Amino acid sequence: MFDRLARYLPVLDWGRHYDRNAFANDMVAAVIVTIMLVPQSLAYALLAGLPAEAGIYASIAPIVLYAIFGTSRALAVGPVAVVSLMTASAVGQVAQTGTAGYAAAALTLAFLSGAFLLVLGIMRMGWVANFLSHPVIAGFITASGILIATSQLKHILGISASGHNLIEMVGSLLEHLNQVNLPTLVIGVAATAFLFWVRKGLKPLLIEAGLGPRMADIIAKAGPVAAVAVTTLVTWALGLKDAGVKIVGEVPQGLPPLTMPDFAPDLVAQLALPAVLISIIGFVESISVAQTLAAKKRQRIDPDQELIGLGAANIGAAFTGGYPVTGGFARSVVNFDAGAETPAAGAFTAMGLLLASLFLTPLLYFLPKATLAATIIVAVLSLVDLSILRKTWGYSRADFLAVAATILVTLGAGVEAGVASGVLLSIGLHLYKSARPHVAEVGLVPGTQHFRNVQRHRVETRPHLLTLRVDESLFFVNARFLEDMVLERVTEGCPITDVVLMMSAVNEVDYSALETLEELNRRLRDMGVRLHLSEVKGPVMDRLERSHLIRDLSGQVFLSQYDAWRELSDTPKHRAAE
Amino acid sequence: MFDRLARYLPVLDWGRHYDRNAFANDMVAAVIVTIMLVPQSLAYALLAGLPAEAGIYASIAPIVLYAIFGTSRALAVGPVAVVSLMTASAVGQVAQTGTAGYAAAALTLAFLSGAFLLVLGIMRMGWVANFLSHPVIAGFITASGILIATSQLKHILGISASGHNLIEMVGSLLEHLNQVNLPTLVIGVAATAFLFWVRKGLKPLLIEAGLGPRMADIIAKAGPVAAVAVTTLVTWALGLKDAGVKIVGEVPQGLPPLTMPDFAPDLVAQLALPAVLISIIGFVESISVAQTLAAKKRQRIDPDQELIGLGAANIGAAFTGGYPVTGGFARSVVNFDAGAETPAAGAFTAMGLLLASLFLTPLLYFLPKATLAATIIVAVLSLVDLSILRKTWGYSRADFLAVAATILVTLGAGVEAGVASGVLLSIGLHLYKSARPHVAEVGLVPGTQHFRNVQRHRVETRPHLLTLRVDESLFFVNARFLEDMVLERVTEGCPITDVVLMMSAVNEVDYSALETLEELNRRLRDMGVRLHLSEVKGPVMDRLERSHLIRDLSGQVFLSQYDAWRELSDTPKHRAAE
Known part of the structure; x- marks a missing residue:
């Protein structure tokens, strides 16, 4: 009986053996992850078209719920780049950015994703994720990275631009290029250059200075915090707001609000398919991170239970002012490297973010949006990997076709069409091949x-x-x-x-x-x-x-x-x- | 060069060796098939919601074109029950029965089907038909048979009724049951009973009387002609038209007209998907008949060339007042049994039908629609085979699921939804099974x-x-x-x-x-x-x-x-x- 319960509530398993040593390790990891997450959460919320605080809210309850239901010891759940982009794309079709309807639709999307993941988990249908072939996932992530980076250029340039695919985005950017705001551009380019340097050049420097490689890596991951602090101070000190630099502005101080998704049948019908796609993409990203980290400690994660953990996390996000979440790559690796031993590290991170949302938000008033855009660009460009085209071309033409189609359709017609066409093409090609038995x-x-x-x-x-x-x-x-x-x-x-x-x-x-x-x-x-x-x-x-x-x-x-x-x-x- | 041309024009192959003996055999077969086809073509045209003569027109040019491009020596191309039902369903969604727009849309549908089949054939993509699993085809044919038989009951009862699925049809029949026309009912029931008896009881009798089983079978197949002749005479002699018996009425006398499909973009867009489904269903029916007959003479048919033959036949139908056609089971078997040796038998049949449409149509004025309905009912009920449910249940639950879903969806939501859900379910179940490698x-x-x-x-x-x-x-x-x-x-x-x-x-x-x-x-x-x-x-x-x-x-x-x-x-x- 207890074993059966423990299967659905892994917390009952690791919670029994929790000791002071694990507590200390988890605490250290939590502090480090919290510092990294504050700017990242704000940035991804803006990418999703939501107010900055939604990103922090989306990290708190989901982290706790995942800690209870999830099986990975190191996975850190919250907003991630690709899911934020998909949210913007899905919600953008049913509501105007900045309206109350937009935020409510994001909650609905999170709820639908969560419900779908839960149902899959209870039916033990984790295998559906296998229908996304690796080339399709690689093509989709790469194309999404390009789309996201392009969508952030307007913040770096200080202009307004829009568009749902690459051609529209680039066209809109070129059209508004005469309105570039110079102070914004300086901040944006400086922040981007700094963050790239932190990523590539700082770590070797720190190691030379005598730090261990793990420590050097963790400090490098905290680079965005420095960028946030410096650019906020500069913007405040020089009064750049009046020079046209767009800032984050008022971020409400306080606990995550209790929110209610909008269950209007029309809205639910329109968001159902995007919710399914977001769930599956998010699940695939999350599970591959979790499996990679678990294997390092010869642990196992249970894909079906992961569905339940992620489902609970998304439903939590829906009722606490968040939006769709999943297990993120960067944050989970930092969590793991910082020594997190149990999901309790996640709970402590949630507490850290809670404190941040209670006391830190006034300090973010003068934070330039260009800095957040720089954070996103540097983060997502590491996802862009066009070498998959070369690799699949050399290995199998059918797989190359699937990657190329996914990338082109994603760039040209948006994320949902991209994933859908990639999946259909993979299945079609597989059936075509199996139509000729050996x-x-x-x-x-x-x-x-x-x-x-x-x-x-x-x-x-x-x-x-x-x-x-x-x-x-x-x-x-x-x-x-x-x-x-x-x-x-x-x-x-x-x-x-x-x-x-x-x-x-x-x-x-x-x-x-x-x-x-x-x-x-x-x-x-x-x-x-x-x-x-x-x-x-x-x-x-x-x-x-x-x-x-x-x-x-x-x-x-x-x-x-x-x-x-x-x-x-x-x-x-x-x-x-x- | 000649060989290559002969591949696309099989007529060049068999035409070179054509002799007097083959001519005589083909001629005999043609006469027998023509007699059988006249009532059948009229009946199927009515089933498709078209004027009776469209059925005859749809048999003439297509037969000739198939004789030139097709590879089967015995296949007889023309209107068939299931394709007629699918035509009624597809065209019924874009036009009102009996209008000029309806007939034009049927031509468009035939053209689109033909073009699609041709393209598949030229790209040598006959293998796409394999995506219809046998259980799905069996379920679809059975459900279509039930739908067709039900749709004809109104003609037997002499009432007006409508409906796009079984529930609507039965509801509409019950609603109008008080309007039953007694003379129509007598003719309808008598014709149905007679045709059933011809099918089941006449053949043994003829064999007892000393006829060969093949001859007995052919005579039994001509039963509908007797029913047509007798009920037409009775209706004329007793003046039953004035008693409310619906008759075929004026059928234009003359050659098939030259017609032009309607290429309005809206119409083409609406009919594209039904055309694809009709093509594939038609192709599957045709190819299985052709393969069965070819195997009996140790001949081979080429599925890709068959696509070209059927494509040409449908395009021919589109320009000569017809509607979508395919290789029919009953007519092909009769053609084969009657001794047809080459596709020239088809050309002679076309000539017979041409003569019929020139000289015979006035005789059909008093033909009761109830007789045609009886012809259809008796023909399609032989397609209904619910034993597939039992067989698949015993063999494999996944296949049973596919049959059951196809039958239920076809009966409940129409032919297109039925086929589509059957195909998707088959592919899904197959992928589900292959997700667990042995x-x-x-x-x-x-x-x-x-x-x-x-x-x-x-x-x-x-x-x-x-x-x-x-x-x-x-x-x-x-x-x-x-x-x-x-x-x-x-x-x-x-x-x-x-x-x-x-x-x-x-x-x-x-x-x-x-x-x-x-x-x-x-x-x-x-x-x-x-x-x-x-x-x-x-x-x-x-x-x-x-x-x-x-x-x-x-x-x-x-x-x-x-x-x-x-x-x-x-x-x-x-x-x-x-």
Whole structure:
């Protein structure tokens, strides 16, 4: 009973062994992650088109809920770049940025995502995430990174621009280029350059100065905090607000509010599909981070329970002024490297963010939006990896096609169309490939009982006996191809009287394939050719015996291909018997 | 050159060897088929919501065009029941029955179907028809038969009723039941009973009377002609038109008109999807008839060329006052049984129908619609076969689900939704099944070099060595499952130090699966476990060598599993070497 409960509430498992040592480690990790999360959360909220505080709210309750329901010891849940972009795209279609309706729709989206993830988790359907092939995910993340970085350029330039795809965005940027605000541009470019340097140049410097590589990495991750502090001070001191530098402004001080998603049926209908896509993309991102970190400590995470953890986190976000969240890559790695031992580190991080939202927000009044944009740009450009195009091109054209289509459609028509077309194309290409089952004509290797491909080995064959080894399970998409192949061989003019299908690699024969085999048997009989089977696996045979095929088979079922050969390789005898 | 042309114009092939004997046989077949086709064509046109003559027009040009481009020697192309129903459903959504717009939309639908089939044929994409699994086709045909029979009941009862699905139809029939026209009901029931008797009881009688079974069958197929003649005479003689019996009335006398489909963009957009579905359903019906008949004479038909033949036939129908057509089951079998040798039989049938439309139509003025309805009902009820539910239930639950869903959705929401949901469900179920690849843990059969499933055979294993035989190609849907399985086994607490994947049955590793294997390799290395591969097929190895996997592999690639066993089964040695 307790074990069963612990399966759904992993907190019951690790909570029992929690000690002072783990507490100290978790606490240190929490402080470091909190410092990193404040600017990141604000930035992602702006990316999602929401007020800055929504980013902090979206980190508090979700982190706690994930700590209770999730299985990863190191995953840090909250707003992430790609999901923020998808939120902006989905909510932007039903409400105007900056309105109360926009924020309410973001809550609805979080609730729908959460509910969908929970349902998948309870139904133990974590496997649906497998329908996103790696090339599609890589293409989507890369294209999203480019879209996000482009969308932030307006903040760096201090102009207003808009657009739902790359072409619109770039066009809009060029159109407003004459309105560039110089102080904003200086801050934006300086912050971007600084953050790039922190990422690439600071760490080696710190290591040279004698710090351990882990510590150096953690300090480098805190770079955005320095950028935030310096640019805020400069903007305040020089009065740059009046020079046209856009600032974050008033951020409400206080606890996350209790909020209610908008359940208007129209809104729910419009957001349902985006919610599904956001859930799946978020789940895939989260699970790959969690698995990577868990493997380092030889731990396991349970994908189905992860769905429940992420579902609870999103529902939490929906009722506390947040928006869709998931396990983020950067924050989770920092959490792990800083020594987090249990999900309690997440709970302490939540407390840190709570304190920040209670006391820190007035200090953010003069924070330039350009600094936040710089944070985002530097973060997402590390996601952009066009080498996937080269890699897939070298490995498999079908995979290349899926990546290229995903990138182009995402850039040209937006994130939802991009993911959808990538998934459909992957499934389509897979079915196309599996429509041609691998079938080899085999012959006897002289002096043995083994049968090998006639095209690769010198083997014995008989002109009246066609033996085909079927190397794949037979199902509706590929069965007819096998039938066509056999019939083509038989009508080619050779005097074939017996066809043997060697079924050693067939794990399943679905009903369509069964009917195709029955049809093949009938058609071959009409031509005076007998059909035999050999080496049928046990479970497949059990099923076939429940059908007409075995009873009506014009030939026999042989236990081994060698039995078939011994019985059938001698022509005149059986021709006489007919 | 000639051969290449002959591939696209099969007429060049059989036309060269055409002689007097073949001419005589084709002529006899043509006369018999013509007699059968006249009432059938009229009836199906009414089912499609078109004037009766459209059915005859739809048989003339298409038959000739198919004779030129098609590959089947016996297939008879023209209106068929299911395609007529689908036409009524598709065109009914864009125009009112009986208007000029309705007829024009039917032409557009025929043109779009034809164009789609042609394009598929030229791109040699006949394999797309494989995406309709047999259970889906069976379910769809059965549900369509029920829908068609129900839709004809109003003609038998002499009332007006409507509806797009079974519930609406039955409701509408019950509502108008008080308006039953007695003379119509008598004619309808008598004709139906007579046709059922002809189908079931006449043939044995004729055989008893000394006729050959083939001849008896052909005479029985001509039953509808007798029903048409008798009920027309009775209606005329008793003046039943004035008693409320609905008759066919004026049917224009003359050659098929030259018509132009309506290419309004709106209309084309609305009809595009139905045209695709009609094409594919029609193609599947046609090809299965053609293959069945071809096999009887050990001939082959070329599915891609069939697409071209059917495409040409439909485009022909679009310009000569017809509507979508395909190769029909009943007419093709009669044609074959009557001795048709070449597609010229079809051309002669077209001439017969031409004569009928020139001279016969005035005789059809008093033909009761109830008789045509009886013809349809008797014909389609033979398509209804609910036993597919029982058969699939016994064989495979997934296939049962696909049939049941197709039948229910077709009856409840119409033909297009039925086919679409059946196809999507089949693909979904297939992917669901393939998401769990067949993987067996294997051990060495003592005294041999063979490795077998540990659950089925008594085999040798080692606690530190996990050997998994992968029985399926690895691709994006199932690769993660393999990874999960391996990681679960390794983290279970056993002291596993080496994992061997035996790849003898893996025909392909797509890019996602490659990355999953690389990830698995990294994660196992993080845990101090080495990953090895064995028995990798040549083409798979060629590709893997182009990737990082082989270079970064923590273990080795073994040519045979037995090599792996010899190298790895001895624990202390290799642990010491590390």
